[in-house]
Amino acid sequence: MNKELDNKAYLGMELLRFTTAGSVDDGKSTLIGRLLYDTKSIFIDQYEAIVATSKRKGDDYVNLALLTDGLRAEREQGITIDVAYRYFATPKRKFIIADTPGHIQYTRNMVTGASTANLALILVDARKGLLEQTQRHTFIAALLGISHIVFCINKMDLVDYSQEVYDEIRVEIEGFASKLDVKDIQFIPVSALIGDNVVHKLKNMNWYQGATLMYLLETIHIGSDHNHIDCRFPVQTVIRPQNNAYHDYRGYAGRIAGGIFKPGDEVLVLPSGFSSKIKSINNFERELQEAYAPMSVTIQLEDELDISRGDMIVREHNQPHMGQDIEMMICWMNQKKIVQNGKYIVRHITNEVKCVVKEINYKVNINTLHRIEEDKDIGMNDIARIRIRTTKPLLFDRYTRNRITGSLVLIDEGTNETVGAGMIL
Amino acid sequence: MISYSITHLEELEAEAIYVLREVFAQFDNAALLFSGGKDSIVVSHLARKAFWPARIPFPLLHIDTGHNFPETLTFRDSYIKKIGAELIVGSVQESIDQGRVVEEKGYNASRNVLQTVTLLDTIEKYKFDCAIGGARRDEEKARAKERFFSHRDEFGQWDPKNQRPELWNIFNGRKHHGEHFRVFPISNWTEMDIWQYIYHEKIEIPSLYFSHQRKSFERDGVIMAATEFMQLKDGEEIKVRTLRFRTIGDATCTGAIISKANTIEEIIQEVAAARTTERGTRADDKRSEAAMEDRKKEGYF
Structure with missing residues (x-):
């Protein structure tokens, strides 16, 4: 942990969640190791443990990947099986890295890591340029609605820190990315091994006038990543204290999914359609003058209404879609393939309903982005466009408009496993 | 804005x-x-x-x-x-x-x-x-x-x-x-x-987290409290040390650290400067x- 952190600064810090993508040889572990090492976030006992393990396994170098490989099977096989979360802080921000493994079940893991990220870090080997897998990583990051993608052109030391090589790759990636919907794309030439342009700027690439990776991570604007326009308050649970002091209290507890709520606001409760006014918004004993995503609060209304989990508090003139036929992109996450006309359980915000898969429109070739209309065979790690019909209407927005009200998962009725991740179109 | x-x-x-x-x-x-x-x-x-x-x-x-x-x-x-x-x-x-x-x-x-x-x-x-x-x-x-x-x-x-x-x-x-x-x-x-939140929310915590005097001994590089549950080996010596606990668990597997930190602010400074993880003092994790x-x-x- 960094010594310069003082209490007050720490209390005012923002949280940035990012995910990393790259294959084994791109130097992803080295880059993460470099970020942690140069921000003094690796502890002595952790470091000594991996030095000892590296030595025992006969490695020539200290394998920083061992920091993230937490399971016995991962260490034995030298592979990362599952998403690992790592934490570090600088005096400006706190970071959560969702580190996704390079090969096995890549799509499933990257989709999982990307689902909560503000930013995706995609590694590109300067010697190889834009590969199929870079396209795949970029496509998944865009599909999951990540607002910021940073391409780290790594191993610049192996191409003599050449500006031409960097420019060529950059143009190529820009061409590909223009087909996707991403707000903010950045490029940085780095050498994770030497530590150039990661946390510190060395003198090898004087032609590069841009920021270091760390500076970018510390300053990139994430305040507007949440939807502050469409008021959406999904009710998680109703709080009715059984004590005398709060005898008539009825509070609706939930996490704001969008928009800004204030006491006095006229609101509408869905699906019932009753209107009321916000009486108060609380975080524990503290009364709030306004509340917005991603805050968890308790709202009281002026009128006594029958509201329960699954209902949503919104504004009359800005309502979500309500319906039973839902189109989505789905990432399949289970060995058992999707079954056309099969029945699944849907979890969407605070609702759980059943559905049937009505139609499989096409599968996406995630390397080329081509639609394969004749292929309806959707298995593990595939991404497809489908339409489901639910037993009850859901209240939803498009995923691109709101990641919370626009996402859902499908669950197998028999095994209870989460089998699919859906992004509503 | x-x-x-x-x-x-x-x-x-x-x-x-x-x-x-x-x-x-x-x-x-x-x-x-x-x-x-x-x-x-x-x-x-x-x-x-x-x-x-x-x-x-x-x-x-x-x-x-x-x-x-x-x-x-x-x-x-x-x-x-x-x-x-x-x-x-x-x-x-x-x-x-x-x-x-x-x-x-x-x-x-x-x-x-x-x-x-x-x-x-x-x-x-x-x-x-x-x-x-x-x-x-x-x-x-x-x-x-x-x-x-x-x-x-x-x-x-x-x-x-x-x-x-x-x-x-x-x-x-x-x-x-x-x-x-x-x-x-x-x-x-x-x-x-956790520490920042405890500080910010003024949450009460057990006195063991703050610096105090305690009879203790050293085993495998970890300072252990001398309690009735622990048996001393030859050569292990009980001394009174000024210490505190960074984690609290069962008395037989929770190690202490030498510390003078007496307030949450001082603990935070200590944690910020720490170069070992908190579970480094846990004997239960050291088994393998x-x-x-x-x-x-x-x-x-």
Whole structure:
């Protein structure tokens, strides 16, 4: 942990969640190791443990990947099986890295890591340029609605820190990315091994006038990543204290999914359609003058209404879609393939309903982005466009408009496993 | 222009409260695991906030190894009274008396591993379908792979290679009869976040966390409190040291650090300057590289 952190600064810090993508040889572990090492976030006992393990396994170098490989099977096989979360802080921000493994079940893991990220870090080997897998990583990051993608052109030391090589790759990636919907794309030439342009700027690439990776991570604007326009308050649970002091209290507890709520606001409760006014918004004993995503609060209304989990508090003139036929992109996450006309359980915000898969429109070739209309065979790690019909209407927005009200998962009725991740179109 | 952003502590708090409310909504009979350590104190504080002005809708469950620091029990009892919660104690001593487990022998004997049986027995006895824990992903590398909603089979076991994918803020708590869940609302918090939150929220913690004088001895580079539960080896010498505890667990496996930190601010400065992890003082993790993973698979916290 960094010594310069003082209490007050720490209390005012923002949280940035990012995910990393790259294959084994791109130097992803080295880059993460470099970020942690140069921000003094690796502890002595952790470091000594991996030095000892590296030595025992006969490695020539200290394998920083061992920091993230937490399971016995991962260490034995030298592979990362599952998403690992790592934490570090600088005096400006706190970071959560969702580190996704390079090969096995890549799509499933990257989709999982990307689902909560503000930013995706995609590694590109300067010697190889834009590969199929870079396209795949970029496509998944865009599909999951990540607002910021940073391409780290790594191993610049192996191409003599050449500006031409960097420019060529950059143009190529820009061409590909223009087909996707991403707000903010950045490029940085780095050498994770030497530590150039990661946390510190060395003198090898004087032609590069841009920021270091760390500076970018510390300053990139994430305040507007949440939807502050469409008021959406999904009710998680109703709080009715059984004590005398709060005898008539009825509070609706939930996490704001969008928009800004204030006491006095006229609101509408869905699906019932009753209107009321916000009486108060609380975080524990503290009364709030306004509340917005991603805050968890308790709202009281002026009128006594029958509201329960699954209902949503919104504004009359800005309502979500309500319906039973839902189109989505789905990432399949289970060995058992999707079954056309099969029945699944849907979890969407605070609702759980059943559905049937009505139609499989096409599968996406995630390397080329081509639609394969004749292929309806959707298995593990595939991404497809489908339409489901639910037993009850859901209240939803498009995923691109709101990641919370626009996402859902499908669950197998028999095994209870989460089998699919859906992004509503 | 007004900036609609929140600080990282507010975001972590909002996330934890959301998770606790999901537990209440998705399970019929959940319990909150309470050890009297800082992490479980923070989780119970978050539970108070999540359901205010109602009381915490879960009983607090303490798995008591019988090898406690008296300060922990004193704190536990006064804290429970203050927040008006229900306390359930699962006793390792009882599990030993009933022959469910056998006490370890030798110098490093600890009841830490035995706790798992008591925990699972207590979960079964009270038919809990969910146990909320204060584990954090930054604590230990097996825990870094843990889900917020972590499934346990009918034997209470964790299968780390076959976990359910967890996306966005959607938590799948569906289970078959006899299975249960472990839920970890502060998964994304670091040791520093915990201390900053305790400071910010003025949360009370046991006196063991602050510097004090204590009879202690050194074993394998770790300073251990001299208690009736510990047997000295030849050459180990009891001395009075000025120390404090960075984590609090069973007295036989929790090491102390030499420290003069007497306030939360001083502790924060110490944590910020620390070059070893907090579990570096835990004898229970030093048994092998996969000590935590192995215990967790069996159903440990």
